Amino acid sequence: MRTLKFLLQKEFLQIFRDKTMLRIILMMPLIQLLIFPWAATFEQRNISLSVIDNDKSTLSKQLIEKAISSGYFKLTDYSDSYEEAMISIEQNTADLILEIPRNFENDLIKEQSSGLMLSVNAINGQKASLGSNYISQIITDFNRDIISSTGQSSSLTNNIEVSTYFRYNPEMNYRIFMVPAILVLLITIIGGMLSALNIVREKEKGTMEQINVTPIGKATFILSKLIPFWIIGYVMLTIGLIASWLMYGLIPAGNILIIYFFSFFYLLAFSGIGLIISNYSETQQQAMLIAFFFMLIFVLLSGMLTPISSMPQWAQMLTLINPIRYFIEVIRLIFIKGSGLFDILPQLFATIGFAIVCNIWAILSYKKTN
Amino acid sequence: MEAIIIKDLTKKFGSFTAVDHISFEVGQGEIFGFLGANGAGKTTAMRMLCGLLEPTSGQGTVAGYDIYKQRDLVKQNIGYMSQKFSLYEDLTIKENMRLFGGIYGMSDKEIKMKGEQVIQDLSLQNEQNALVESLPLGIKQKVSFAVSTFHTPKIVFLDEPTGGVDPIARRIFWEMIYEAADRGITAFVTTHYMDEAEYCNRISIMVDGKIEALDTPSNLRKQFGADNLEEVFYTLARKAKRGDD
Numbered sequence: 181m182r183t184l185k186f187l188l189q190k191e192f193l194q195i196f197r198d199k200t201m202l203r204i205i206l207m208m209p210l211i212q213l214l215i216f217p218w219a220a221t222f223e224q225r226n227i228s229l230s231v232i233d234n235d236k237s238t239l240s241k242q243l244i245e246k247a248i249s250s251g252y253f254k255l256t257d258y259s260d261s262y263e264e265a266m267i268s269i270e271q272n273t274a275d276l277i278l279e280i281p282r283n284f285e286n287d288l289i290k291e292q293s294s295g296l297m298l299s300v301n302a303i304n305g306q307k308a309s310l311g312s313n314y315i316s317q318i319i320t321d322f323n324r325d326i327i328s329s330t331g332q333s334s335s336l337t338n339n340i341e342v343s344t345y346f347r348y349n350p351e352m353n354y355r356i357f358m359v360p361a362i363l364v365l366l367i368t369i370i371g372g373m374l375s376a377l378n379i380v381r382e383k384e385k386g387t388m389e390q391i392n393v394t395p396i397g398k399a400t401f402i403l404s405k406l407i408p409f410w411i412i413g414y415v416m417l418t419i420g421l422i423a424s425w426l427m428y429g430l431i432p433a434g435n436i437l438i439i440y441f442f443s444f445f446y447l448l449a450f451s452g453i454g455l456i457i458s459n460y461s462e463t464q465q466q467a468m469l470i471a472f473f474f475m476l477i478f479v480l481l482s483g484m485l486t487p488i489s490s491m492p493q494w495a496q497m498l499t500l501i502n503p504i505r506y507f508i509e510v511i512r513l514i515f516i517k518g519s520g521l522f523d524i525l526p527q528l529f530a531t532i533g534f535a536i537v538c539n540i541w542a543i544l545s546y547k548k549t550n
Numbered sequence: 551m552e553a554i555i556i557k558d559l560t561k562k563f564g565s566f567t568a569v570d571h572i573s574f575e576v577g578q579g580e581i582f583g584f585l586g587a588n589g590a591g592k593t594t595a596m597r598m599l600c601g602l603l604e605p606t607s608g609q610g611t612v613a614g615y616d617i618y619k620q621r622d623l624v625k626q627n628i629g630y631m632s633q634k635f636s637l638y639e640d641l642t643i644k645e646n647m648r649l650f651g652g653i654y655g656m657s658d659k660e661i662k663m664k665g666e667q668v669i670q671d672l673s674l675q676n677e678q679n680a681l682v683e684s685l686p687l688g689i690k691q692k693v694s695f696a697v698s699t700f701h702t703p704k705i706v707f708l709d710e711p712t713g714g715v716d717p718i719a720r721r722i723f724w725e726m727i728y729e730a731a732d733r734g735i736t737a738f739v740t741t742h743y744m745d746e747a748e749y750c751n752r753i754s755i756m757v758d759g760k761i762e763a764l765d766t767p768s769n770l771r772k773q774f775g776a777d778n779l780e781e782v783f784y785t786l787a788r789k790a791k792r793g794d795d
Binding site (some may be wrong): 182183185186187189190193194198385386387389390391392393394395396447548549550 | 623636640648649681
């Protein structure tokens with residue numbers, strides 16, 4: 181273990197001498213937290229709306245006004261005909277066409293019903309479905325307003341009212357949903373990617389061979405590579421937690437120590453994966469590409485951006501062997517729901533399992549003699 | 551006791567035989583030159599002796615330890631300087647010495663004393679706290695040699711140690727090898743320079759994975775009826791069927 185002391189001294193000397201690396205370590209959490217939550221928003225704003233108002237009545241104007249004032253839509257143009265509106269869609273200036281028929285107001289008041297036509301540009305599926313959802317809600321609201329304002333008997337309308345309460349995240353604030361997940365991403369990059377690159381760099385420089393020709397134990401050498409990245413991982417997590425409090429006022433509802441406790445095993449698992457990658461690559465480019473490839477799949481299958489329950493069965497099975505999935509679940513549970521240690525035991529055991537398997541694999545695939 | 555004893559050492563990569571049944575012995579304190587054209591198998595043979603590569607067949611001991619079963623003991627007792635310059639460039643000379651001294655189990659006190667002595671011997675007082683990457687190649691190679699012999703190994707393996715440096719720096723480098731040999735350290739050197747081969751006690755010349763000649767420089771000249779080692783080398787190397795690889 182005395183050898184480990186010398187190796188660790190060397191690692192820290194190198195890390196503190198690498199100014200670029202230090203900057204990355206300090207800036208990455210801040211910049212990611214500053215940009216990502218705004219880019220990865222689940223809300224859809226600024227949906228371009230093209231309106232064909234064939235009625236030009238008070239009520240039709242009220243409806244349009246209501247849609248615009250919701251903040252979700254911006255009016256791109258008034259068209260005279262459906263064909264004209266379609267041109268806007270084709271030119272990609274409009275996402276949604278709302279056509280209000282002639283006699284809309286009359287029909288509504290006299291016959292108590294009228295039709296509206298909605299055409300959605302579904303090239304961007306998410307935008308389309310959210311847009312049509314929003315406008316349907318607005319129309320339903322509008323409908324209710326008219327009924328109450330014209331004092332029509334309620335016998336004609338549906339009396340059932342659905343009230344939705346969002347538990348744990350009452351305002352459906354997506355930031356409290358995304359920010360903890362970004363913290364996970366940060367730790368993943370540190371644990372997995374930086375450790376992989378670090379070892380491959382030694383291979384490229386030839387210092388790895390110099391190490392292999394010494395009697396250093398494999399486990400000692402690997403520990404000397406892992407410990408600095410655990411420490412850096414913790415530093416970044418701490419910066420990230422402070423930043424998410426300062427930037428977004430987010431404080432975990434649960435015990436912050438559980439996050440640190442869980443991170444330990446998570447970092448262990450991911451630095452193991454990083455080591456495996458480094459053992460199978462000869463150059464930093466190779467390591468980077470492999471790490472990037474897995475990272476992309478892991479992130480897409482993590483439930484960070486899309487719910488796992490809406491994935492097909494086979495994809496759901498794949499998420500079970502994805503360590504990122506477990507940490508994202510855990511950090512959201514702790515941040516949003518305030519879960520305790522006992523609530524996250526399944527995820528904890530899964531992660532410890534990954535850590536053991538990956539590190540055994542890492543030590544076995546590291547060959548001092550070819 | 552012989553420092554290196556090798557018998558029928560062979561390394562195959564698939565159907566390609568890089569090293570083909572080579573046998574030789576190197577005495578303690580000897581400077582042994584290991585010559586051969588590019589692709590003749592020198593580096594492969596050396597890597598097997600250092601425990602970096604698993605031999606396909608054959609037997610051998612290095613520093614008295616078996617190259618299959620006692621690899622870590624072999625490694626504890628040798629120094630190695632690869633042709634790819636391999637000190638840590640982002641560490642200083644002293645930090646490199648401290649690291650490798652520590653790895654070979656020297657005490658802090660030993661490292662400090664030996665370090666100061668080396669700095670003095672090589673007159674690197676001004677450079678001792680500079681990062682290795684900032685040093686000229688000639689000095690880097692001297693430091694690299696000093697680090698590879700820092701833990702006083704029984705044998706030091708030098709793989710083309712003087713590639714790319716000027717004749718004066720090469721001369722100084724060979725003086726260092728002689729000093730190490732005086733301290734009883736066996737030097738196993740590969741080189742392309744025939745004048746350097748003349749400095750060796752004995753040399754072997756490898757052609758296509760086999761050792762074609764092995765003797766003292768003067769005996770080899772006599773044996774081949776040549777004026778210098780360059781002629782001997784050409785005569786042998788011209789027979790090679792393998793190209794560069």
